[in-house]
Amino acid sequence: MKLVSVKLPSSFESAIAAHKLVMCAEAAAYHQDAFRKKAELYHPQMSEWIEAGLKTSAVDYLRAQRIRAEYREELNGLLQEVDAWLTPTAPTPAPEGLSFTGSPIFNLPFTNAGVPSLSVPIGFTPDRGLPLGMQMVARALGEESLLALGNAYQQATTWHTERPQLN
Template sequence: MEPSGLRVGVPRNYYFDHVDPEVESAVRSGIGRLEALGVRLVDVEIPMTRFVQGVQWGLTVPEASAYHEPTVQAVSEIYAADVRVLLEAGRRMSAVDYLRAQRARTLIRREWSRLMETVDVIAAPAVPVTAVPVGQEGVTWPDGTTESVGGAYVRLSAPANITGLPSLIVPVGEDRAGLPTGMQLISRAGGDGVVLGLGGAFES
């Protein structure tokens, strides 16, 4: 697929909030390279962002608990303590809470479907930080807020996971420590060929 003429959405919110400056710089440089390929950049507003984390955890934790339940009961020692805590939390979530998360997911999908009528692809960071040292448990941002490393790593992939939209990550460089940085390309439902074509053009 020729990238020329594709509308690439650049998020004004969510994806560049609480992102390491080196990651942001690499991704914005990658977006500039997309523009050099002939795409048209469009500023976009990501919808319903305040619900993303709640829906992500409200769905994945109980589903993971259900999937892993036989193994946890048979050989729980193979799971790290932090994983066991999440799996136990999932067993304690009510069906009402799970269905509430599913309803919110439906609303988020609907709003993303409207968003994707205005652009062909969204370009954004894949993760907010590069790989942290083994044993580091949290990330602290300049405004003083903190989040777990696991929470940070899934935060920017959550919208594509929730909506089921095709997403591709392409490398856009390395930080000062030589650790790789990725940019994700998200397209509308059924747009797998669009992100694969644009990713291929970007990499070549």
């Protein structure tokens, strides 16, 4: 096995903006009727996304879909050169409590491109014992090899059997 450094595609920034536009437009399309009747039942963040989506033009939506398609093609080209990418699962350890589930920002580049990813435990923070994760990413339709890699990792480590200390 050989480890190499890789970089996200140059289209990453524009693809993230396009993903957000598409996400908002599609959330608005799905929730439009219920939102108009009972907007107060929606979380403020979701309300913001739906409202943005309701203002999105078809031209902007289709442009965003083209940007995402170009990004997907570029990312898949890069993933053809390796067996898998390894990244942190999140920019921070798992949060304490249930009021926030953590940032998905490190998952977004791969969700946006429709490629499979798998998160596995890699230990705990030394100060508070919060879980840490590693994300494994494979090329499109590479689920089988990704699951085999995840299984090999679990066979070689014990992190998946360990639990954090609860105070």
